[in-house]
Amino acid sequence: MWRCRSRRRRKARCSSGWRPPASTSSTGSSRTASRGPSCPGGFDLAGEVVELGAGVSSFKPGDKVIAINFPNGGGLAEYAVASASRTAARPPEVSAVEGVCVPIAAVTALGSLRTAGVTVTLDDPARAPATPKNVLVTAASGAVGHFAVQLARMGGHNVTATCGARNLGLVRSLGADEALDYKTPEGAKLRSPSGRKYDAVVHCAAKGLPWSVFRPVLAASGTVVDITPGFVAVVTAILQVATFSKKRLVPLIVTPKKEEMELLLGMLKQGRLKTVIDSRHPLGSAHEGWAKSMSGHATGKVVIEIGAAQP
Ligand SMILES: NC(=O)c1ccc[n+]([C@@H]2O[C@H](COP(=O)([O-])OP(=O)(O)OC[C@H]3O[C@@H](n4cnc5c(N)ncnc54)[C@H](OP(=O)(O)O)[C@@H]3O)[C@@H](O)[C@H]2O)c1
Numbered sequence: 642m643w644r645c646r647s648r649r650r651r652k653a654r655c656s657s658g659w660r661p662p663a664s665t666s667s668t669g670s671s672r673t674a675s676r677g678p679s680c681p682g683g684f685d686l687a688g689e690v691v692e693l694g695a696g697v698s699s700f701k702p703g704d705k706v707i708a709i710n711f712p713n714g715g716g717l718a719e720y721a722v723a724s725a726s727r728t729a730a731r732p733p734e735v736s737a738v739e740g741v742c743v744p745i746a747a748v749t750a751l752g753s754l755r756t757a758g759v760t761v762t763l764d765d766p767a768r769a770p771a772t773p774k775n776v777l778v779t780a781a782s783g784a785v786g787h788f789a790v791q792l793a794r795m796g797g798h799n800v801t802a803t804c805g806a807r808n809l810g811l812v813r814s815l816g817a818d819e820a821l822d823y824k825t826p827e828g829a830k831l832r833s834p835s836g837r838k839y840d841a842v843v844h845c846a847a848k849g850l851p852w853s854v855f856r857p858v859l860a861a862s863g864t865v866v867d868i869t870p871g872f873v874a875v876v877t878a879i880l881q882v883a884t885f886s887k888k889r890l891v892p893l894i895v896t897p898k899k900e901e902m903e904l905l906l907g908m909l910k911q912g913r914l915k916t917v918i919d920s921r922h923p924l925g926s927a928h929e930g931w932a933k934s935m936s937g938h939a940t941g942k943v944v945i946e947i948g949a950a951q952p
Pocket residue numbers: 667668669670671672673745746749779780781782783784785786803804805806807808823845846847848867868869893894895896934937938939940941
């Protein structure tokens with residue numbers, strides 16, 4: 642797998658004509674076009690420290706780590722440079738393939754739930770919330786969504802999930818107690834089969850939905866966190882603040898922090914959280930992984946492996 646050079650505040654080298662794809666693991670977040678120099682690699686990394694920058698004492702060569710290089714990318718290479726403050730030690734119980742799925746996707750899932758006011762029980766499994774919330778996760782079969790479902794369920798909340806028909810069983814197995822096919826009329830309206838009104842929506846589906854779809858299915862003070870906010874979403878959010886609306890849309894761009902990555906790695910280590918891998922590709926076939934990720938039809942994460950056998 643990757644060897645990762647951990648340096649403080651150094652950028653990854655950018656040299657090729659690639660738009661930054663998603664490193665060893667890929668999430669749709671990199672679909673946003675980059676204006677800077679194009680980088681041969683992505684955002685999520687897993688590997689081994691080979692060299693430390695001046696003043697970095699939290700790691701040593703040989704340490705197994707995961708890291709996030711956002712927004713510069715640089716992950717599709719045998720060596721990458723990552724900031725020590727965005728690098729976390731990977732426990733031996735968590736494989737590099739599992740670990741690399743954490744930075745953007747799992748941290749975004751966690752941040753979205755917290756932003757929506759949903760308590761997530763990270764450290765003490767016995768500590769469930771006094772009042773469980775009704776949580777909807779859209780695109781629950783995707784990279785962010787499959788973590789959001791698990792984290793919400795772990796917090797003792799009621800979870801409704803939307804996904805394609807082929808993944809209804811998967812999202813139920815991850816903890817959703819209601820699953821909706823987004824291609825059916827009821828799924829398109831986000832209607833809970835049991836009539837739940839949602840206190841929180843983690844909207845992961847890349848396609849934006851008009852506020853008129855969310856409003857009728859929200860509880861009185863329901864919050865929708867949109868992780869792919871477009872212009873209309875931002876304007877809607879501003880207007881809602883200006884008019885003191887109780888139902889709210891919150892655009893969110895998450896920047897993963899080391900502490901959050903460590904917490905989530907700990908949950909993987911304990912077996913409380915699991916990663917769903919859509920597919921693994923050797924570096925020579927990275928374009929295939931990239932295309933799968935960009936298709937918007939991956940189930941979980943797409944992983945590129947450096948050093949894996951060529952097909
Ligand atoms: N704000 C942030 O910090 C942040 C961080 C990470 C990602 N993101 C963004 O989050 C979005 C989600 O990315 P992702 O990688 O997690 O997932 P993704 O790749 O977009 O999700 C793919 C999965 O979602 C299903 N799906 C597609 N459209 C759907 C819909 N309208 N309703 C329900 N399910 C649907 C697909 O099922 P079928 O194949 O059956 O159609 C597929 O299994 C992307 O737009 C990405 O840019 C934002």
